[in-house]
Amino acid sequence: MAWEALGSAVIGFVLAYAAMRRLPRRLPARPLVLSTGPAAALLGTLLTHAVLGPGHTAATLVGAIGFTVAILSLLIRPESGLRRSVPA
Secondary structure, three states, rough: OOHHHHHHHHHHHHHHHHHHHHHHOOOOHHHHHHHHHHHHHHHHHHHHHHHHOOOHHHHHHHHHHHHHHHHHHOOOOOOOOOOOOOOO
């Protein structure tokens, strides 16, 4: 479990860093994004490990990746150049 936690934290940091490099203007402050990635990955690992049980390391890390991507996607803001149409 300790290696899963360490691996998922690294995966979360890498995904958060990649998101910051790919969408720098659409994400909030850098420290928030870089701390959300590992935290989301650890939570995803915990949930996936609780559901699957021990012995499913690869599936647990895939669950951490999915959870991290989902949480990081919640931080993305709409582009400032786009106008939303408000229904009357």
